[in-house]
Amino acid sequence: MSEIIKVGMADLKTCLPPNGITTLGLGSCVGIALRDKNNKVGGLAHIMLPDSTVIANQTNVAKFADTGIVELLKQMEKFGAVRRNVVAKIAGGATMFALSSRTNLNVGERNVEAVKAKLKELGIPILAEDTGLNFGRTVVFYPETGDYVIKAVGKPEKVI
Amino acid sequence: MSDLSLSDVTQNYYDVLKEIGNIGAGNAMTALSQMLGCKIDMGVPQVDLLDFSDVGTAIGGEEQIMVGVFLGVEGDITGSMLFLVEQKSAKYLINKVMMGMGDPGEEFTEMELSAMQEVGNIITGAYLNSLSTLTNLKIYPSPPALTVDMAGAILSVPAIEFGIYGDQILMIQSKFFDEVQIDGYFILVPDVESYKKILTSLGLPV
Numbered sequence: 001m002s003e004i005i006k007v008g009m010a011d012l013k014t015c016l017p018p019n020g021i022t023t024l025g026l027g028s029c030v031g032i033a034l035r036d037k038n039n040k041v042g043g044l045a046h047i048m049l050p051d052s053t054v055i056a057n058q059t060n061v062a063k064f065a066d067t068g069i070v071e072l073l074k075q076m077e078k079f080g081a082v083r084r085n086v087v088a089k090i091a092g093g094a095t096m097f098a099l100s101s102r103t104n105l106n107v108g109e110r111n112v113e114a115v116k117a118k119l120k121e122l123g124i125p126i127l128a129e130d131t132g133l134n135f136g137r138t139v140v141f142y143p144e145t146g147d148y149v150i151k152a153v154g155k156p157e158k159v160i
Numbered sequence: 161m162s163d164l165s166l167s168d169v170t171q172n173y174y175d176v177l178k179e180i181g182n183i184g185a186g187n188a189m190t191a192l193s194q195m196l197g198c199k200i201d202m203g204v205p206q207v208d209l210l211d212f213s214d215v216g217t218a219i220g221g222e223e224q225i226m227v228g229v230f231l232g233v234e235g236d237i238t239g240s241m242l243f244l245v246e247q248k249s250a251k252y253l254i255n256k257v258m259m260g261m262g263d264p265g266e267e268f269t270e271m272e273l274s275a276m277q278e279v280g281n282i283i284t285g286a287y288l289n290s291l292s293t294l295t296n297l298k299i300y301p302s303p304p305a306l307t308v309d310m311a312g313a314i315l316s317v318p319a320i321e322f323g324i325y326g327d328q329i330l331m332i333q334s335k336f337f338d339e340v341q342i343d344g345y346f347i348l349v350p351d352v353e354s355y356k357k358i359l360t361s362l363g364l365p366v
């Protein structure tokens with residue numbers, strides 16, 4: 001029996017096949033799915049903000065792109081994942097409301113940039129992405145196959 | 161960044177927001193009642209300080225489709241404000257505003273979305289006006305932006321702003337009744353600098 005593990009906002013978890021892992025209603029946040037392509041150890045992080053270093057309160061490492069990815073990788077390594085075999089797929093980072101006056105509303109964009117920069121720094125290739133635009137996404141990741149299923153309101157389901 | 165961090169933003173912060181929320185939501189409901197030309201009863205606003213992980217469950221699930229009206233707040237204080245209504249409630253509300261001329265389907269027409277945006281504009285305007293009167297600060301709402309999407313996705317916007325200060329979000333839930341019950345939520349997120357101004361204007365030491 002396989003189950004679907006749920007990851008909340010500013011949260012991260014590891015996942016082993018045949019289980020899947022999901023996070024619901026990603027808006028400007030980014031869902032980073034990591035997977036060791038050899039032993040299929042997987043994990044998902046739901047980050048909210050790009051950079052932990054500019055914020056005083058950073059008790060929750062899963063909240064930030066930089067610390068969240070590192071922590072997820074660390075937890076996956078406990079299950080035998082090897083960093084050089086790890087690949088990533090990312091989704092989210094939407095701009096939910098287009099208001100020119102509030103510049104921090106483009107946090108979605110900045111989240112995506114920060115995630116890409118951190119993955120690059122760690123040498124983790126991004127295999128696929130579904131980011132930006134102006135709608136929310138629910139994602140389900142299956143470490144067995146590496147499929148990253150993306151659902152959005154009023155749009156057909158897609159797999160990246 | 162301000163030198164004020166979450167460790168300083170203690171219980172006071174939430175108490176003040178709570179009181180502002182009570183007054184604001186009350187005024188917003190009065191405005192709605194005048195607009196609809198009928199009496200609307202409002203339940204006691206429920207103020208919740210929620211962990212990010214509980215936000216979705218509190219409003220019927222992250223995937224619950226909702227209508228969100230978002231405004232920037234400018235003037236003496238800055239921040240943002242969100243008015244959130246569950247899809248069916250929004251549909252009912254719009255139909256009422258349009259005097260029964262709304263579309264019967266589940267989807268929203270352009271006209272309905274426009275009407276909803278105006279409803280959001282008026283009632284958040286009333287909310288912010290009462291805050292302005294209370295604090296004697298100039299508060300100007302920006303034109304509203306509207307979206308129909310999953311609750312989790314819409315709420316990520318204010319959650320991210322709260323996320324800068326901590327791991328919880330303050331939500332003021334106002335239920336309003338006419339023949340049916342309508343669940344609406346107001347979320348006010350002042351920037352940290354504005355929080356100081358609000359406290360000072362209310363005569364509280366910072």
